[in-house]
């Protein structure tokens with residue numbers, strides 16, 4: 609199946625890296641530390657008392673539980689941010705983690721985080737493009753992509769690379785944004801400002817199969833994630849004095865001000881490299 613992206617502008621890895629260098633410095637100023645998450649929160653129920661920080665960790669855990677890894681496993685974290693999910697997964701599972709990001713700023717901060725967590729060597733980071741991964745075939749036992757797929761210039765190529773570096777039977781767990789079918793009016797210029805595109809919900813299983821991955825699970829987790837994350841992001845964004853015309857930063861730190869959360873769907877996907885090919 610052809611690429612599922614729907615916006616008009618295709619992200620460029622170098623531009624996305626530059627954008628994340630800048631967003632990471634801004635976010636570090638806001639959170640006051642190195643080891644922050646850069647993704648939506650997950651609340652199991654509408655009355656869940658989790659804070660935004662706790663809910664971000666909860667999303668990491670919801671995904672980790674589907675990876676089926678343990679001590680001695682090697683996990684690839686595609687689009688690792690500043691390493692908070694990788695460090696959390698390594699601690700929870702005992703696995704080793706290799707994180708890649710196109711942002712040099714993020715990789716440097718992630719290295720510091722791993723060192724501070726006394727995980728140097730077991731959790732490692734590298735500046736690399738998921739579209740051309742610097743790893744041999746069948747290197748990893750599992751792969752994890754928390755909100756990085758929207759930035760891929762071509763989802764199929766990124767998934768093909770993940771399949772190549774996974775061992776047979778290895779699982780991939782990812783999240784991705786999709787257009788809600790009832791809302792066809794997502795603004796492509798905002799997507800372009802974020803260096804991202806939206807997927808089509810219905811096309812995902814076929815997309816996975818087209819690159820030789822087995823489809824295992826697809827769950828719409830929009831309600832558990834998007835509205836509350838956007839509302840809490842808006843509160844946090846008050847700590848940043850963002851200019852009205854700084855669309856790039858406003859998309860990241862206060863998306864609610866620019867787009868209706870109801871437009872946006874959020875998807876949890878599990879796939880697997882077939883055991884026999």
Ligand SMILES: C[S@@+](CC[C@H](N)C(=O)[O-])C[C@H]1O[C@@H](n2cnc3c(N)ncnc32)[C@H](O)[C@@H]1O
Nearest residue numbers: 645646647687688689709710737738754756759
């Ligand atoms: C929304 S952030 C999520 C970061 C991290 N997974 C987390 O949850 O904290 C998206 C991440 O994808 C990375 N990314 C975007 N395009 C990439 C590419 N082509 N190759 C590797 N990483 C990429 C960004 O640098 C960033 O780290």
